[in-house]
Amino acid sequence: xxxxxxxxxxxxxxxxxxxxxxxxxxxxxxxxxxxxxxxxxxxxxxxxxxxxxxxxxxxxxxxxxxxxxxxxxxxxxxxxxxxxxxxxxxxxxxxxxxxxxxxxxxxxxxxxxxx
Amino acid sequence: xxxxxxxxxxxxxxxxxxxxxxxxxxxxxxxxxxxxxxxxxxxxxxxxxxxxxxxxxxxxxxxxxxxxxxxxxxxxxxxxxxxxxxxxxxxxxxxxxxxxxxxxxxxxxxxxx
Numbered sequence: 001x002x003x004x005x006x007x008x009x010x011x012x013x014x015x016x017x018x019x020x021x022x023x024x025x026x027x028x029x030x031x032x033x034x035x036x037x038x039x040x041x042x043x044x045x046x047x048x049x050x051x052x053x054x055x056x057x058x059x060x061x062x063x064x065x066x067x068x069x070x071x072x073x074x075x076x077x078x079x080x081x082x083x084x085x086x087x088x089x090x091x092x093x094x095x096x097x098x099x100x101x102x103x104x105x106x107x108x109x110x111x112x113x114x115x
Numbered sequence: 116x117x118x119x120x121x122x123x124x125x126x127x128x129x130x131x132x133x134x135x136x137x138x139x140x141x142x143x144x145x146x147x148x149x150x151x152x153x154x155x156x157x158x159x160x161x162x163x164x165x166x167x168x169x170x171x172x173x174x175x176x177x178x179x180x181x182x183x184x185x186x187x188x189x190x191x192x193x194x195x196x197x198x199x200x201x202x203x204x205x206x207x208x209x210x211x212x213x214x215x216x217x218x219x220x221x222x223x224x225x226x227x228x
Binding site for chain 1: 149157219
């Protein structure tokens, strides 16, 4: 089975610029997650989708971050404008659904450096 | 919200020794308790999990034990090998409609050959 695909793997931008990350989950996985992992910390959930609906975005900084999953398959995460503290790895994960205890499968991540 | 802590934050052992990492959580509704391993520069991967109706689960050299009353669960690795060196995260989950995993602060395990 193909894994969770993410792109780009690396991105370097200057503060106040914008950036977008793309994620394609495992086929048939209804639930998609975006996590932010700052160096030396655990992943922090930014947003969770069930199909194309948002289940949880309580920790998404909505003044600068946005995410969508229009057709319930792939997803994009956008940051505009970027700040220095947004430097992190953005991990996308998917699971079969959001009920009960389901295993998350992570993508390789997109490493963002904001200068 | 859920408060998740891991101890120790770093752990160094000799190859062949055992390692134990403890995770404490605050949400009494948590009912699913996974451990993820993240090697340097790589993605987190599930290594073992346990559900709230079970006290212990083993898979070869790794095991997880759960104490729901005290709200903590632990990862046990026996006969450690250099390839066990990584950061380990617990991620207790309250399940239900959101299946929201809250990752702990991480434990860096270094296995010295």
